[in-house]
Amino acid sequence: xxxxxxxxxxxxRCLDLLAPALEGPDAVVVDCTLGLGGHSEALLARFPDAxxxxxxxxKEALRLSxxxxxxxxxxxxxxxxxxxxxxxxxxxLGIARVQGVLFDLGVSSMxxxxxxxxxxxxxxxxLDMRMDQTTGVSAAEVLNTYPPGELVRILRAYGEEKQAxxxxxxxxxxxxxxxxxxxxRLVELIRDALPQAAKRTGGNxxxxxxxxxxxxxxxxxSVLERAIPAAVKTLDVGGRIAVxxxxxxxxxxxxxxxxxxxxxxxxxxxxxxxxxxQPRLKLLTRGAELPTEEEIAENRRAAPARLRGAQRIREVxx
Numbered sequence: 001x002x003x004x005x006x007x008x009x010x011x012x013r014c015l016d017l018l019a020p021a022l023e024g025p026d027a028v029v030v031d032c033t034l035g036l037g038g039h040s041e042a043l044l045a046r047f048p049d050a051x052x053x054x055x056x057x058x059k060e061a062l063r064l065s066x067x068x069x070x071x072x073x074x075x076x077x078x079x080x081x082x083x084x085x086x087x088x089x090x091x092x093l094g095i096a097r098v099q100g101v102l103f104d105l106g107v108s109s110m111x112x113x114x115x116x117x118x119x120x121x122x123x124x125x126x127l128d129m130r131m132d133q134t135t136g137v138s139a140a141e142v143l144n145t146y147p148p149g150e151l152v153r154i155l156r157a158y159g160e161e162k163q164a165x166x167x168x169x170x171x172x173x174x175x176x177x178x179x180x181x182x183x184x185r186l187v188e189l190i191r192d193a194l195p196q197a198a199k200r201t202g203g204n205x206x207x208x209x210x211x212x213x214x215x216x217x218x219x220x221x222s223v224l225e226r227a228i229p230a231a232v233k234t235l236d237v238g239g240r241i242a243v244x245x246x247x248x249x250x251x252x253x254x255x256x257x258x259x260x261x262x263x264x265x266x267x268x269x270x271x272x273x274x275x276x277x278q279p280r281l282k283l284l285t286r287g288a289e290l291p292t293e294e295e296i297a298e299n300r301r302a303a304p305a306r307l308r309g310a311q312r313i314r315e316v317x318x
Contacts, residue, residue: 007299008038009104010291010307014242015046017284017309018100021240022047029100030090031055032083032231037065039102044072050100052076053093055083057132057218082132084226090234097236103243105224105250106301124184129210129217139213143186144179148172158221158249159212166193167209183210211247221249228257232281235312240284242309251288251306258283258310280316284309 008014022029022043027050031040034056044052052075056062062078069076079089083103090098127140146154148168155164170193171180180186187206194205215221231241245251261281266273288306296303 007301008042009106009244009299009302009305010289010295011039011042013289013307014039014102014104014244015042017242017307018043018102018240019046021099021236021238021311022050024099025049027051027099028053028095028097029102030086030098030231030234031102031104032086032227033102033104034065034078035061035104037068039104040065040076041068041072043100043102044069044075050075053089053095053098054078055081055086055089057082059132059134082223084223084230086227086234087230097239098234099236099239101231101235101239101241103227103231103241105220105244106246106305124182127180127183127186127213129214131218136219137217139217140180142213142216143171144175154216155209155212157212158215159208159210160248161208161212163194166195169193215249221253224250224253228254232257232261232310232312233316237312237315239312240309241311242284242307245288245306245308246304251308254308255288258308261310275314276316278314280312280314281310282313284311 018029021027027047029043029047029050029052031043031052031054034040034054035058037054040052040054043050052069052072054065054069054076056065056078057080059080062080066078069078077093081089086101090096127138127143129139130136142154143151151168151171152164155161155167161167167190170189171186174180174185174189186209187204190206190209228243235241243254245254258281262279262283264273264277264279266277270277285308288308290307291302291305
């Protein structure tokens with residue numbers, strides 16, 4: 001295992017954003033995307049009085065990070081769950097409110113580096129892409145069974161792929177000859193389907209299609225749509241949330257939830273805004289913060305990262 005794959009993205013900035021809420025006694029912090037445990041380990045080390053609850057849908061990630069976090073004993077509770085299940089997880093643990101929440105929405109470096117999972121377009125592997133391999137449909141099933149119109153929609157919406165129609169035409173033609181099973185064949189097909197000009201920009205031409213498939217297979221955007229508001233609700237007053245996104249669809253979703261929480265909901269024209277209409281959140285970042293050039297040089301996976309933070313500033317009066 002190379003050390004480079006353990007470098008958590010924007011680690012110091014995430015810790016600094018959450019710090020004011022986690023320095024008191026009895027603080028609980030939730031890492032909604034445990035992965036290999038880099039952010040979690042840093043949270044436990046920096047906030048020695050805090051208790052950590054960490055979620056991941058990937059059992060292999062839980063096993064590996066469990067070994068890494070073992071020295072922290074009972075301060076760390078690791079749970080096999082998808083992050084939109086956070087309210088149920090906290091309820092089962094008897095935790096009413098938390099002081100900090102962290103989301104790192106990137107695919108874990110472990111998933112990208114383990115050849116057998118089919119996440120990476122750089123090496124041939126079975127087209128699986130499920131983060132939890134015990135449930136759901138694989139990327140191969142999506143490619144082989146979805147109607148052409150649905151595949152075009154997925155590539156456009158989740159991959160922001162301008163050449164979606166060309167790629168899908170080629171996929172449909174090829175899957176009739178032989179169903180897709182491995183990533184190399186898909187990468188080759190995409191290369192052949194794209195016009196020359198499209199191949200000159202933006203790195204590997206298969207990148208956007210693989211992103212789109214991964215989001216579809218794991219239901220990532222619909223999960224995130226439920227998870228961010230749910231996480232905000234679990235925050236104590238004064239509690240803080242930090243979210244690292246890696247593409248514009250995720251970032252837009254986070255931005256919308258935070259902006260709605262930081263806005264007044266009062267009807268226009270009220271001379272005094274009653275408490276129940278006051279903002280529930282205060283934004284901690286001006287727009288989305290980006291990694292530094294130094295960090296990108298050290299860890300190329302940080303390049304697309306966008307960080308947003310918010311603080312819960314009042315109870316919601318229903």
